Amino acid sequence: MKKIHIVILILIIAGISGMSFFVRDLTTYETFASAMERKEKFVVIKVKLDKTSPIEYDQLKNPNLTVFYAIDQDGQKSKIVYNNAKPTDIEKSEGIDLNGYMREGHFECTKLQMKCPSKYKDDMQAAQKNLPGASTNIEYK
Numbered sequence: 001m002k003k004i005h006i007v008i009l010i011l012i013i014a015g016i017s018g019m020s021f022f023v024r025d026l027t028t029y030e031t032f033a034s035a036m037e038r039k040e041k042f043v044v045i046k047v048k049l050d051k052t053s054p055i056e057y058d059q060l061k062n063p064n065l066t067v068f069y070a071i072d073q074d075g076q077k078s079k080i081v082y083n084n085a086k087p088t089d090i091e092k093s094e095g096i097d098l099n100g101y102m103r104e105g106h107f108e109c110t111k112l113q114m115k116c117p118s119k120y121k122d123d124m125q126a127a128q129k130n131l132p133g134a135s136t137n138i139e140y141k
Helices: 003-020 032-037 124-129
Strands: 043-049 066-072 077-082 095-103 106-115
Antiparallel strands (some): 043 066
């Protein structure tokens, strides 16, 4: 074999092994019901925080445990166990992507990503004023 063939073969093997690390994150969105059917398999669930239930987090007893309830796209509510500190402003998030595994009676979250609310959502008039070409009270001399 020529040296170039060996180099190309090594690059192909390295590319395939490198892509295998990302396959775990290339999953489709599930619901709590479908995740229950795929028990012990890694899933991603798109949810909204259930604001009627309290968030259980005690920084002194166990700073690496946060327990809360969430509602999936089908309206099903489930207990979420997140083995990490409580994310800042989780109560203000518009949605949460939960990565993890469905266990007996709860979802064990290994990673979560919050969808932040738009800073202009509550103040549309302020956003309108900042648009280019909006009328201003500037006098030209």
